[in-house]
Amino acid sequence: MQILRKLGQAAIVGAALAMVVACGSDGGSSSSTSAENPGTDDAASAVTEAKGGECERLTKSEVEAVIGPNDGGQHDYALGGCIWTATSGAKDGLVEAISATVLPKAQYEAVAEVGEQVSGSADGATYDTIHGELWFPCKSDFCGIKVNISDPDKRKEVALRLGKILQDRV
Structure with missing residues (x-):
């Protein structure tokens, strides 16, 4: 599937x-x-x-605080938006990355890994633990943050923090 x-x-x-x-x-x-x-x-x-x-939705310092030195952001062909990939190589077998996306509802419904309702972010926000994805309504669209870092215990906190930043900029 x-x-x-x-x-x-x-x-x-x-x-x-x-x-x-x-x-x-x-x-x-x-x-x-x-x-x-x-x-x-x-x-x-x-x-x-x-x-x-x-790729201007998050600043260089905001991304570096999470994944360290990175490629400066590239178009994310999987989710749309921008993906910043760490340039330091794999950490615990994983190349760390952050994605920020704003999608119209139809595209959101086609690609988002929608998890459970979550507090600490926008009304109607959902977080998927397996994929580290936070999605929430923003204006007439949907915003998403995907946190692909080696420490699974920090993914949700990072997603919520970056989601608040993204929400203020859309």
Whole structure:
């Protein structure tokens, strides 16, 4: 069942990427450029702008406080949003990472590992212990924090703390 869910997630992300590329392309007959970035393709600019906004939801120091030195954040193709991955290598066999995501309800329902109701965060928040995921309503969307760290006893506390930060910035 989990494999089917992951394949479904990959299909959603693939379709979204195909739409971004298709919408920014004129079929290859000529190169379109952005006014802010002369000489660049519109689709590439759109992806770059989206990544920048996604990865600015948490600061460098907020992420480093949890996982240490990291890659600065990359687009998270599994959940959407941004994923910061530790550059220090595996810790107890796990490469630590933090994900921050804001999704429309339909996408949220397709990818979120929804756990049990949890207090200490936004109303309606849920936390899944197995995956270290906190999800909560934020404005008209859903926000998610996934904490993939080697100390399972600290995942929930970190997710709640980062969730409050994300909630204030969306």
